[in-house]
Amino acid sequence: MIALLSTLSLLLTGLFLCVIIYIIKGWNAVKRPQIKLSGFTTKVTVLIAARNEEEKIHLTIEDILAQDYPKHLTEIILVDDHSTDRTSEIIGSYASRGVKLLQLKEDKPLNSYKKKALAEAIKLSSGELMVATDADCRMGSKWLSTVVGYYEMHNPVMISSPVSYFEEKSLFERMQSLEFYSLIATGGAFIGNGHASTCNGANLAYRKDIFYEVGGFKGIDDLASGDDELLLQKVAARYPGKIGFLKLYDAVVFTHAKHNLKEFMQQRRRWASKSVKYKDKKVVALVVGLWLFNVSVLLNFCAGFFNTSFFKVFALQFSLVFLFELILLLPVTAFFKRRKLTWLLPISIPLYIIYFVYIGIIGNKGKYHWKGRMVR
Numbered sequence: 460m461i462a463l464l465s466t467l468s469l470l471l472t473g474l475f476l477c478v479i480i481y482i483i484k485g486w487n488a489v490k491r492p493q494i495k496l497s498g499f500t501t502k503v504t505v506l507i508a509a510r511n512e513e514e515k516i517h518l519t520i521e522d523i524l525a526q527d528y529p530k531h532l533t534e535i536i537l538v539d540d541h542s543t544d545r546t547s548e549i550i551g552s553y554a555s556r557g558v559k560l561l562q563l564k565e566d567k568p569l570n571s572y573k574k575k576a577l578a579e580a581i582k583l584s585s586g587e588l589m590v591a592t593d594a595d596c597r598m599g600s601k602w603l604s605t606v607v608g609y610y611e612m613h614n615p616v617m618i619s620s621p622v623s624y625f626e627e628k629s630l631f632e633r634m635q636s637l638e639f640y641s642l643i644a645t646g647g648a649f650i651g652n653g654h655a656s657t658c659n660g661a662n663l664a665y666r667k668d669i670f671y672e673v674g675g676f677k678g679i680d681d682l683a684s685g686d687d688e689l690l691l692q693k694v695a696a697r698y699p700g701k702i703g704f705l706k707l708y709d710a711v712v713f714t715h716a717k718h719n720l721k722e723f724m725q726q727r728r729r730w731a732s733k734s735v736k737y738k739d740k741k742v743v744a745l746v747v748g749l750w751l752f753n754v755s756v757l758l759n760f761c762a763g764f765f766n767t768s769f770f771k772v773f774a775l776q777f778s779l780v781f782l783f784e785l786i787l788l789l790p791v792t793a794f795f796k797r798r799k800l801t802w803l804l805p806i807s808i809p810l811y812i813i814y815f816v817y818i819g820i821i822g823n824k825g826k827y828h829w830k831g832r833m834v835r
Contacts, residue, residue, distance in 0.1 A: 471752040479783040485648025489706045494608030504586030508576035509594035510540040528603035538576035574676040590664040601709040615703040617665040619658035620710040634807045635716035637800045644791040647704040655695040655702040660687030662712040685733040750819040753812045
């Protein structure tokens, strides 16, 4: 029995190593692209769905207004999703500077208010390229010109750009940053390998006509989350070679890690809920395989207290995870200019394994809170 369980653990470890090598290969395949630096012609619509963001939304709006992209080619639409604070008032105060406010007026209950908000904004838009971000994000002044420069040079139908946490105030938040870089790298790597599967809606651009061509959010609007990955997968199914990952630091959008464990788990549960709608079942099978690998690491650690043979298998698994995660994250954190975070790997890996197993169990069950609502 011990030999059988050890063999199974090693097979799952082999799967994990193959996935990490695939991600390393894909991340390295995405090169620093040449982009257009001037003479832009693309009309851009910046899309933001906001709910109860009075504290920081003015910072996001100011950053967008400070972009060096031509003002006559920039449209900014913010949708107030039934906020109960001053969000709508703050957005409205920027009307004289060209910021358009759209107030979501939906009487019947929805499960995906964000998708509805974005869809209504796209209906109102006049741009060719939709550039979506979130109401609590920050960006440098070259963000839009970098995205459009890449778009006009390479002509993709969708662009996934990097997102980073910043202004961390605790060890917990810094560990989230390290894990988040792994997720962003995974999204970029899959695109680099020609198999786009995941992205982040805080920094996503797509052609308006393509959005309507694939049916918009139709078919994926029964989940609160998924305005990013599930839309990406719809586009990838029709245009597999026309999705780009913009590997330039000027394209990075910054946001904040969750301040406490409860908020973090709610966020990860929301992200995990999207997996039930993945069209590519190979990706689903891969995620299940990785979940089983993490289960095996936990089981080998616990079983080691009863038989030291399991401790040996655990030690091998942990050593390989650490080594290959380090090989992946060194260039990724270098890109984000945060290489010092790799020192957190020895303590973040065990915690990641525990939470990944837990989220795998509860991620697709029941409802959860998001933006003051109970959704699924």
